[in-house]
Amino acid sequence: MRGSVESRQLNYGTHLQVFEIVCENENQLHQLSSFVGTQSINNFSEFGVETQAIPVGHVDTDNFPLPNDELPIVGLIDSGVSLDNPYLQAWIVDRDEEDVPAIDQDNSHGTFIAGLIVNGREFNHGNLLFPRSRARIVDVVAMPKGGTNEYALLETIRRVIPKYPQVKVWNLSINANGRTCQDECFSPFAIALDEIQQQYGVTFINSAGNHNHLRTWPPSESLGEQDRIAPPADTALGITVGSAAHLSRDNALVKQEEPSPFSRRGPGAAFLPKPEICHYGGNLDLRGSCFQLGIVSLDCNGKLVEDVGTSYAAPWVSTIMAHLRAGNISANLAKALLIHSAVLRRESIRHSDFIYRGFGVPRDVDDISICQPWNATMIFEPQLQPVKRQFDRSGFPLPTCLKNPNGSYRGELFVALVYDPPLSPRAGAEYCQVNVDVSIGRRSGTTKSGRPKHRSEINLQPKGVKNLFESTQVTHGFKWSPVKVYKTSFNRLEGDEWGLRLNIMYRDHPDMVRQPQNVALLVTIADPDQEAPVYNEVIQLLNQRGWSSENLNLNSRIRQQAFA
Template sequence: MEKRLPIKFFEKRIRDEQRTEGGGSQREDSWILHGDALTHRSQQLVSNMSQVAATFATRKQEKRKLPMVVATTIVEDAIAKSHRGQVVDLLDSDRKSNVIGIASAVQLDEPSNVSNPAKGDKGPPKSKETRRLLSVVTTDELILRIKHALQDTQNFAKLISAIAEIEPFEAQRVDYNPDNRLYRIRLIDYRDPHTNTLAQNLFKAKCHAHGIKIERETRYTRDMNLYRVSLDSMTNLEIMLGFEGIFSIEEAIPIRMDMDSLDDTLVPTAKQPVEGETYPVVGVLDSGIEKNKYLSPWIFRAGEEYYEGQYQDRGHGTMVASVLEYSDELNGTDDTAATGVMMMDAVIVPDLRKETVYPEDIIDNVRDAIERHRDIKIWTMSVGTIEECAKNSFSQYGIALDNIADENNVLIIKSAGNSNAFLYGDEHERITKMADSVRALVVGSIAGEKGQYDIAEIDTPSPFTRCGPGPAYVIKPDLVAYGGNTGRRPDGTTTMTGVRVLDRAGMVARAPGTSFSTPWIARIAAELNHLLAEDFDPLLIKALMVHNAGYPAGQRMNMEDKVKFMGFGMPPGIRDILYNSEHEITLILRDSLPKSQFINILEFPFPKSLVRDDGFYRGQITLTVVSAPILRASEGAEYCQSDISVRFGTMTGIKRRDTSKPMILNPYGSENGANLLREDYYSKIILGVTEEKAFAKERTLLRYGKKFHPIKKYAIDLDEMTAGNRKKLLGKDRKWYMRIEMLCREAIEREFRETGEKLEQEFCVLLTIRDPEGKAPVYNEVTQQLQDRGFVYSDVKLKNEIREYVRIEKDSNTD
């Protein structure tokens, strides 16, 4: 679903003025057909739909398990998004989001006579690429609705003119090469986690049934699964082509390998900063960055070296920097917004084969580097100890990193650490000391590929990644990204399928570890900091990333294990963080709260369009709270001395309160309020699902919103509420409220009483309200309610020079 609407900041209730927007107009395009040409096109498309209907009927009779996919070819002049709108509306005319993507096909034109018109000679046929909208068809009613519209030449001339052909989708055929048995297969992305998982399982089952070996399974991007399979005959190729979930199949051409490096032809093009353009900035706390042609242009100032050259080994730091700079180009992702990132190199660790170093030496180096470069706000750190963190006390090293972050107002992105315990069948080791930092974003690793002997399935925790929780059951790691896979061969040797990196010589190599998932997260944080037209705000950046993070689809892990190994999940790219679709809205409240007060927002905006026909509210709600707790190292497991708690729910109304009575200070309050973030309001069966429902992959269960956790996240689906609670708490006449309170431990209250200082807590709350059915105008309705109810609100502000870049639609190449 397209996201073009900016997320919004709002403030506590203040009556103030608001802004409005305008509109535009359009005229008929020259390519729209009329008369006989329009009639002929209409008849052709109706005939197409008759064939679609016949194929759909056959599939139903055969009881196919995957949805039927239809390819709608758009005429060249109508490829632009502004012209495709009616076509998409047609394909979605059952009020479902049926369009799942765009496919290209190469077709041969009729031979032209341009070579010698006088002689009537015709030139050779030319190939051209056509764009096809792919959509799913699940009902006969939708087919009839489409067919009816295509017959209506009076009202739908533009729609009919925009479509060249409609046909059941089939992967383009490929010739079988008996000299190369390896073929690369990509499955259809149905834009639905459950259906995608089903397609993968059916594909694997078909391969197994026919003795077709899957050599490697690889996730290149979020919506692209590739399988390299061994096909021994043309018959096997036909079997694969007959699988309904195939998007494409092609011959897999091997590349020339030299040890663990790839051929120079696979090295990405060296990027150069554009003069006058600004870029995100990241400080790299590591072993040093080799100044080769790929990375040297992006090192923007003299760095810090805490060891002489003969005691350095810049290999690790170079690989970390290459992920920071070239991750998309190397690993096939598409998550960055800026074309590059500037780096400051801090050599904080030596070649450990030549020099002994202790954790405190690292801390000193980190502190010195950051203090010397206070203007750099995002730092990536993929080095640290190998010691496991304690269960009930925070390490000195983690506390030191917190102190450095607070004193310098920076955000450190820290690796969770690696472990070899999986090699010996031991339990997973917990995160390392230093990674128990409260202020840092700590990053674990998940697998993006799976080799023959690798242990982890794609999108599940890497075997080597360390797990949580941190001390005092604080959720760590906070986030995850792709960091590689490992396993053991039958002979006992270790296999490693690392992420693609650049080594010191600029050659592509493989490297597994949380060291290489960490800079991926640092890049997103740096881009957010660069894009936002706000003063640096680590709470806001952390909140945006955690709030939008989710667990990759297709997993069968219980929620406790997801949180243990993956924290709050994997964040998406910048575009999905900063923008909403029309069926959702994200609101941000960034504030501080003194101990003596609480925020009680009565009549909180909530869309009436989410009331069902039966009179009860529906919808999905995600609420994230990120705070900067007051820290005291002396308090052991109670290191976090303050907390922010949030209640969000419904009430029957606002009641007057008698302030003449003792202990009653507020004249208004909620009547019969119910906090919907309570776990016991929801079905225990639903709360125990893995990925059977799409929302389950994003849900951090309510039980993880514990007191004195610096990050809390709640994700609820009102349809999952028990019937009795739904009847009592979700009626259309109930109002909505949000209450935010500060909690403090006794030690810090006592300390502030003695000093007379003001005890207050900074926080950031993000709330997303979403219609999972993609029907309700949530964004516009909540915005209108913000205005009507006197809130001060504004769109998230981006720097002018990059606003349009971030808002590029993902299919803009069709314009």
């Protein structure tokens, strides 16, 4: 290449080679693009955060909570929590501002998010839509007031994750400016975050990002790719959170529970379901104002202010997730519990809003952990072996209390499957190297190999998923996706012999080493009339059929019946 060129290799992970190159002229750029070793060229994404909060009042100082050491910790990677805020400092376990000196800080965005983690429901008038869970905070100042670039932000993240090994959940309400995710590849930033999550056993809760178009619901026009999720929300292993409206009025753009007008949509790269879930981040009126439609939290000086954004939907999820991980359960299981709880809240999952809301709004941690008498949730965490490629259990417990007079069954099945596949950054859209499927259904006879004949009775969600994008399973059937949800309602289902089966498939990439795969699977059997004693009878059946069972203990309380 003619002329001097400055370059350095950047640390984006073990298997991803990224170089920063400074070109002096356009000719050098053309030469670089024609070099056989160049796979792609992009400018580094820029990141910035801002608030346009509206003052709304003062804090009730007499009723502001104090922290205790039993509460879990959320890592907050943002613009920092204001030292001038008199209410939040007691909740800060530690503060890291090594990469952003005080003179370069504007703590408005980080302070607002911290207020939601600490006391969000009370700030929002005790609205029961919001979780009552609270968490303490590790405050990482990563975002200077003028914004930063992708690699500087990544370097901060790489430094602080091992510094705080007690923190398993990190809130990242930061999205790239002017860039959206792509079908054919994952963003380098998302790939780097996935490697960090695998290495340290942590989970990043990512906001889906905001767009500037005033979208109504249902959308009156297509925005093309302009409202698609923004990196790093395309991580395969993290949780991406969209926003829904918690309030509405006559001049609001959307109704309560509908996707917020500013919330970005999925799918993710390789058609992965993104966002997986949503929470409440506010609404706008026809003029684009959030007055009396937004989320209320704190400003830098401790006053109550109102604002909107997917940035403020993510911390509700981070707090719930931190409570789940505090119960010493795996990241897979905590993620599955979160998604499963959202599925149980919704009557149906329609594709029209799935790409905006995912599987819905998750329950608070106390509600996640409760089984009602009319349902029973089974939890499986098997390790699937490369040689066997299957996990199979006969004697699936369909309770007789769900039998019709003619001997057929009625009821509902809800299933959530989450796993953490090996990942190949060089494989583009084939990034996820393992596919796991689950089926629950009737058994009749055996195959030539001696295995039970098995017919699945559960349907992939959302409804109509097979018609979502293109004509293949890879693009419309969530094949290779590390998150899958199934749901079935039945009124006259025949057969008493049922089974559960998990199948694993590996890609054939040269650098793929086939290893055992951990999965988390949740299965709920329910009576839609909420009358039959499903819970007690399922336990009896499991004990009779030799399926081991134990209680799932979250935060030292007996929560939800779990079966392995």
